[in-house]
Amino acid sequence: xxxxxxxxxxESLSTNKMRxxxxxxxxxxxxxxxxxxLALGAGASDSILGEIEAIGSNLLFVTQTTSSEVRNPKPxxxxxxxxxxxxxxxxxxxxxxxxxxxxxxxxxxxxxKNTTLLGVTPDYERVRSARxxxxxxxxxxxxxxxxxxxxxxxQIAEDLFGRSDGLVGETVRIEGxxxxxxxxxxxxxxxxxxSEDEQILVPLTTAQARLIQRQNPDQVDLIYVxxxxxxxxxxxxxxxASILRARHRTPIGLDDFTxxxxxxxxxxxxxxxxxxxxxxxxxxxxxxxxxxxxIMNIMLVSVVERTKEIGLRKAMGARKIxxxxxxxxxxxxxxxxxxxxxxxxxxxxxFVVGQIAAGSNMALNPVVDLNSxxxxxxxxAAVGLFFGLYxxxxxxxxEPVEALRAE
Amino acid sequence: MDEFVxxxxxxxxxxxxxxxxxxxxxxLSIQISKGEVVSIMGPSGSGKxxxxxxxxxxxxxxxxxxxxxxxKVSELNDDQLATIRNRKVGFVFxxxxxxxxxxxxxxxxxxxRYSHNGGKRHQRAKEALEAVGLGDRISHQPxxxxxxxxxxxxxxxxxxxxxxxxxxxxxxxxxxxxxxDEIMDLLLKLNQENSTTLIIVTHDPEVAxxxxxxxxxxxxxxEN
Numbered sequence: 189x190x191x192x193x194x195x196x197x198x199e200s201l202s203t204n205k206m207r208x209x210x211x212x213x214x215x216x217x218x219x220x221x222x223x224x225x226l227a228l229g230a231g232a233s234d235s236i237l238g239e240i241e242a243i244g245s246n247l248l249f250v251t252q253t254t255s256s257e258v259r260n261p262k263p264x265x266x267x268x269x270x271x272x273x274x275x276x277x278x279x280x281x282x283x284x285x286x287x288x289x290x291x292x293x294x295x296x297x298x299x300x301k302n303t304t305l306l307g308v309t310p311d312y313e314r315v316r317s318a319r320x321x322x323x324x325x326x327x328x329x330x331x332x333x334x335x336x337x338x339x340x341x342x343q344i345a346e347d348l349f350g351r352s353d354g355l356v357g358e359t360v361r362i363e364g365x366x367x368x369x370x371x372x373x374x375x376x377x378x379x380x381x382x383s384e385d386e387q388i389l390v391p392l393t394t395a396q397a398r399l400i401q402r403q404n405p406d407q408v409d410l411i412y413v414x415x416x417x418x419x420x421x422x423x424x425x426x427x428x429a430s431i432l433r434a435r436h437r438t439p440i441g442l443d444d445f446t447x448x449x450x451x452x453x454x455x456x457x458x459x460x461x462x463x464x465x466x467x468x469x470x471x472x473x474x475x476x477x478x479x480x481x482x483i484m485n486i487m488l489v490s491v492v493e494r495t496k497e498i499g500l501r502k503a504m505g506a507r508k509i510x511x512x513x514x515x516x517x518x519x520x521x522x523x524x525x526x527x528x529x530x531x532x533x534x535x536x537x538x539f540v541v542g543q544i545a546a547g548s549n550m551a552l553n554p555v556v557d558l559n560s561x562x563x564x565x566x567x568x569a570a571v572g573l574f575f576g577l578y579x580x581x582x583x584x585x586x587e588p589v590e591a592l593r594a595e
Numbered sequence: 596m597d598e599f600v601x602x603x604x605x606x607x608x609x610x611x612x613x614x615x616x617x618x619x620x621x622x623l624s625i626q627i628s629k630g631e632v633v634s635i636m637g638p639s640g641s642g643k644x645x646x647x648x649x650x651x652x653x654x655x656x657x658x659x660x661x662x663x664x665x666x667k668v669s670e671l672n673d674d675q676l677a678t679i680r681n682r683k684v685g686f687v688f689x690x691x692x693x694x695x696x697x698x699x700x701x702x703x704x705x706x707x708r709y710s711h712n713g714g715k716r717h718q719r720a721k722e723a724l725e726a727v728g729l730g731d732r733i734s735h736q737p738x739x740x741x742x743x744x745x746x747x748x749x750x751x752x753x754x755x756x757x758x759x760x761x762x763x764x765x766x767x768x769x770x771x772x773x774x775x776d777e778i779m780d781l782l783l784k785l786n787q788e789n790s791t792t793l794i795i796v797t798h799d800p801e802v803a804x805x806x807x808x809x810x811x812x813x814x815x816x817x818e819n
Contacts, residue, residue: 192708203696500692503653504752505681505709507674588653592692 197517208522211486214479215526215571216533219564221472223534223556228541229465231554236457239551240450242376244316246282246418247450250411250428253443261444262436265406266392269309271431272413278427280420285315286408288392290400295361296348303344304387305362307395307408315412318389323356323371331391334398338367342375343385362390363399421449473567479526480571487519487579498583499591512584519576520569527568531561599662600759600792601627601650606659608645608815619645620656621815627760630790632783634803637812644764646812647796651762652680664759681709685753685791687782689765691745693737693752699724700733703752710756723751727781743774750781760792767802779805 201208250272252264269286272278288307293300312318313325320339330337338360345352348360358369367390376384396405415424425447432438432445491498498511538554545552608620619642627633637643648654649661652668655676661669664683671679685706686692693702703720724733727747737745746766753761763782767775779802786793795806803809811818 199696496692497694500694501705501709502677503651503680503686504706505677507677507709509674510709589648592653592688 193513193517194521197514197521201518201521207486211482212522212526212529214482215476215523215568216479216530218472218476218479219527219530219568220534220537221475222469222564222567223531223560224537224541224554225468225472226465226560227534227538227554227556228552229461229468230557231538231542231552233458233461233465234553234555235551236461237454240454240457242317243450244412244414245450246415246421247315248413248415248421248424248428249448249450249453250413250432251409251446251448253446258438258442258444263402263404263407264409264411264432264445265404266396266408267406268432268435269408269411271435272411272428274431277431278424280416280423280427281413282416283311283315283414285309285312285412285414286392287312287410287412288395288400288402288407289409290395292362292388292399294344294348294388295364296358299348301344301347303341305395305399306387306389307392307400308389309392312389312412315414319374320371321374322353323369325371326389326391331393334393335391336365336367336394337370337391338362339371339373339389340369341373341383341385341387341389343383344388345372362388365398421451425449476567476571480523480575483519483522483572484575484579486522487515487576488582490518491515491579491583494583495586495591495594498586499588499594502586502588503592508584511586512580515580515583516573516576519580520572523568523572523575524565527565530568531564534564598628599626600629600631600664601625601794602662603650603656604660606646606649606656606661608642608649608654609657619815620649620659622659623812623816624659625650625810625817627792627794629759629792630786631808632786632793632795632806633808633810634795634797634806635810635812636797636800636803637818641812642815643796643812645815647762647764647794650760650794651684651686652676677709681706682756683759685756685758685761687746687749687753687761687763687766689768691737691742691749691769693745693748695737698734698736699729699740699748699751702737702748703755705752706756720751720755723755724748726754726785727751741774742770743777746770746774746778747781750778750785754785754789754791757789758791760794763793763795765797765799766795767797767799775802 250264253261266286269284272281273284285308290305291302292305293302309331310326310328323339325339326337340355342352345355349355352372355369355372359366360369361367373384390399413424413428415421428447429443433443436444438444501511535556538556542552542554603623603625606620606623607618610617610619623646635643635646645654649656652663656669659669660667663679666679668676668679694705700717700720703723704716707716707719721733724730727750729744729747729751732740732744740748766782767778770778782793783805785791795802797803
């Protein structure tokens with residue numbers, strides 16, 4: 189295969205620009221779709237996994253089982269959290285942060301907002317790696333004293349005050365009760381679910397006593413448990429389970445509580461995003477296949493149209509392999525050029541979608557990785573070769589006498 | 596027998612069209628010496644085209660032996676035939692058969708492309724075009740040339756690889772009388788200069804008169 193042969197194939201394709209362009213369009217759309225879908229999938233996966241990791245490190249989550257198979261489930265309580273925090277019963281536990289979640293209306297002057305209210309303990313700061321842009325987190329005195337203090341999420345501060353600094357000491361009303369602002373959380377940025385910027389934090393005891401009503405006044409919704417290291421996660425899970433089984437008096441296998449590890453959630457999330465990406469990528473790949481069939485179709489037409497030329501070339505001494513190569517180069521060139529344009533287009537699409545996502549404050553950053561580009565290039569060239577093979581072979585097998593006689 | 600550039604013995608060719616067998620050649624023998632100018636004549640259906648295809652190595656006989664320039668062609672496979680055509684046969688067609696979107700030079704280079712000794716393609720193609728008097732038209736495309744000029748390009752293409760024989764199938768059939776005469780003059784002149792063996796298949800008695808020998812074919816046999 190020489191430069192001359194490629195040049196000649198290029199000339200032959202450019203004599204019918206409209207047809208070559210339309211044929212390539214099938215490959216362009218297919219490759220662009222594959223590239224864009226893979227890039228968006230990778231971006232979505234990154235942002236979801238990033239969000240889960242941002243919750244904290246080496247975390248386990250303890251909640252009450254909601255399954256109907258467990259009879260008379262006991263709620264998780266503050267005492268349970270304290271038992272898990274016992275360094276003798278659970279030596280691998282670093283910190284424990286029970287929390288209670290509800291919704292509340294926050295008011296400042298004429299501004300009011302419905303928000304997610306979290307009742308938490310001072311350990312929440314460490315376990316969730318919460319960062320304050322100003323002020324301080326609750327201390328144990330404020331917790332034990334049912335203090336009327338609140339830490340505002342960034343977006344709540346912006347909505348109520350129109351600013352997020354210099355707010356310490358201001359007073360807001362939560363469900364009509366006055367609370368003193370002691371801190372503002374740092375902006376976390378866009379989040380697809382339950383943004384932390386839209387939350388307010390109050391001491392757990394305050395929430396239990398005055399803001400969130402539950403059947404059992406000691407009840408908490410969720411206990412965050414931080415393990416001392418990534419390796420001790422399994423040990424911690426066992427320690428928590430044995431403590432809670434003893435306290436709730438449940439036989440093995442019918443726990444009325446559930447423990448998730450952060451890793452398990454990560455695994456589920458990455459499996460889900462992976463399956464979704466493969467599924468969408470597969471659909472996109474079908475359009476690439478359709479594009480390949482388009483190439484085959486047009487090459488078959490081209491062989492019929494150029495029967496006489498093929499006959500002439502054979503009379504001039506072209507062997508089977510020469511004619512085969514000529515047509516294969518043409519079909520591969522179609523799919524290769526289409527593939528290159530498709531890569532650029534797919535890249536552009538993912539870039540534009542990324543910009544739109546950034547504009548609407550969504551954490552989606554499409555990642556075009558080199559592997560998917562290589563895969564798309566190879567695949568499109570292979571499509572050209574595969575779908576060019578049949579027409580090219582047909583051309584190469586023409587009898588010279590018959591071909592020369594064609595009009 | 597080496598003095599014959601074309602030496603065919605007892606050629607038969609049978610086409611099967613459904614259940615019917617058509618005998619296009621019935622034991623035909625023909626010898627053509629090196630440097631000879633021969634015309635092959637015959638009514639349509641006489642087997643003239645079949646003979647031309649076999650002599651030009653485009654087709655194989657059903658039986659019989661055919662030696663071209665000392666090589667036994669009748670037993671070669673398709674690719675070997677292609678190589679023989681490339682090295683030993685030049686074709687001139689009635690309707691020129693040039694590649695429409697290629698320049699005169701590229702058209703003449705075509706046989707060299709499939710040739711293993713294809714060095715200096717441009718140079719050799721240019722010389723061949725100069726030899727047919729088209730040295731100033733090398734970059735013109737066929738649709739920018741007159742019929743006579745197109746046939747000259749085809750002749751340059753037939754000669755560029757120094758073939759043992761040139762097969763011309765009705766070379767003047769698509770031309771007016773004046774251009775036709777010029778083409779015949781050119782073919783004969785090239786035959787004299789290079790002693791290329793020239794085989795012309797024609798209906799035209801005036802063309803046949805210009806050749807040294809006329810072979811008449813009728814019903815698949817040489818007519819005496």
